[in-house]
Amino acid sequence: MRFSRQMKTVEEALQELLARLQKLDEEQVELGEAYGRILAHDVIATCDMPPFDRSPLDGFAVKAADTVHAAVDQPVYLRVVETVAAGQVPRIPVDPGCATRIMTGAMMPAGADAVIMFEQTENPGVHSEVVGIKRALRPGENLSRRGEEIAQGTVVAHAGERVNAGTIAVLATFGYSQVSVIRKPRVGLLSTGIELVAVDEPLAPGKIRNSNTAMLAALITEAGGIPVLFPVLPDELAEAKQKMTGYVREVDLLISSGGVSVGDYDVIASLADEPEVTLLFNRIAMRPGSPTTGLLMSGKPVLALSGNPGACFVGYELFARPALQCLAGKKQVSLEPIKAQLGSPYEKPCPHPRYLRGRLLQKDGVLIAQPDFNDKAGNLGTLKNSECLIVIPAGGRGKQAGELVDVIVHAQPSWREEV
Ligand SMILES: Nc1nc2c(c(=O)[nH]1)N[C@H]1C(S)=C(S)[C@@H](COP(=O)(O)OP(=O)(O)OC[C@H]3O[C@@H](n4cnc5c(N)ncnc54)[C@H](O)[C@@H]3O)O[C@H]1N2
């Protein structure tokens, strides 16, 4: 057991971990399965959009030149030669003195260069053979040109983007019934410690239920990964080593919780001393989660988070979330903090940066980060409220309310009013 450990900053430890991760390969999925996945390639427009000149209105397609003298009290009368619905191909060109009845989204007939809406015409009824145009139109007015939004060959979504509903619309428009996406990362999860009982087991003296594995599984699922749940490891080194050596082969990243400190039964800490295991880091300048550990076993990265649920959560956000982004092929992964005003003073002296769980609020249009004051590393009741980690830098005497702080956002804010 190493009681004295070399301290690294969060950024140093994160880069150590990320350097051991490789972008996963791609797979093809049906469009209906692509939501939330990461695009493996740029998506190219396979045709112009719109694919043909079309009418954006229900009205009449005309030659603008015919309407030059048109006015409300002096309509220009044109002969209606055809009706075109969306989806139909016009057959008759619009010659001088003629108009085509046209619906929204329908293809423009040859010869027409403008569209007037029904409401600006006289006698627009379905059976009218002659229509009165009540205002002058400019050439090109009310006309959607082929390719005016997107030209064929344009990159419409980039490799590495997460597919959202808008991406799905683009993929569907351009005929991508199959999409190349990055394979979902398989993330192994295990907890350590004989105090842990399963969620469906009754408590006994000295025991607690294993909440970390369930919480981490939810976080992995939320991030688009596949959680692979392994049994709780006892605090016995030889067995832990043998089991974990097997587990790492089945996954892209193995995440454990517990056993990383200097206690007699902290099995992950002992594992780090084994000759077959490479230690990446085991002491980080941060609170909570300072004993968060990174290992390599059989060349695979293992992220060993603290057993304390609050520290486990923070460790996940600082290390595992970026690790999953790295596996998905994101270049230059970092924690990407934004600035917000601190909602309440935090006056504890901080020898190391502190990552406080918090909520995001707005007051008069200003972003406020409100720390959770119930966030002891061993607590878990308010984890559900966390939307961000508020960074209180090392040194000094904390931060006053209203001071600007770095904030690492990890959840969609629910924008409660400040209370
Ligand atoms: N002498 C020192 N003691 C401790 C130090 C230190 O520097 N010197 N660091 C403290 C800090 S900081 C942390 S964080 C913890 C880290 O603990 P471990 O990662 O070794 O975790 P355990 O000892 O296994 O458990 C700690 C705590 O968490 C509970 N736990 C564990 N696993 C789960 C789980 N899956 N679900 C829910 N709760 C879990 C466990 O029962 C303990 O209460 O060490 C400090 N000690």
Ligand code: MOO
């Ligand atoms: O920093 Mo530890 O993570 O206090 O509990």
Ligand SMILES: [Mg+2]
């Ligand atoms: Mg311990």
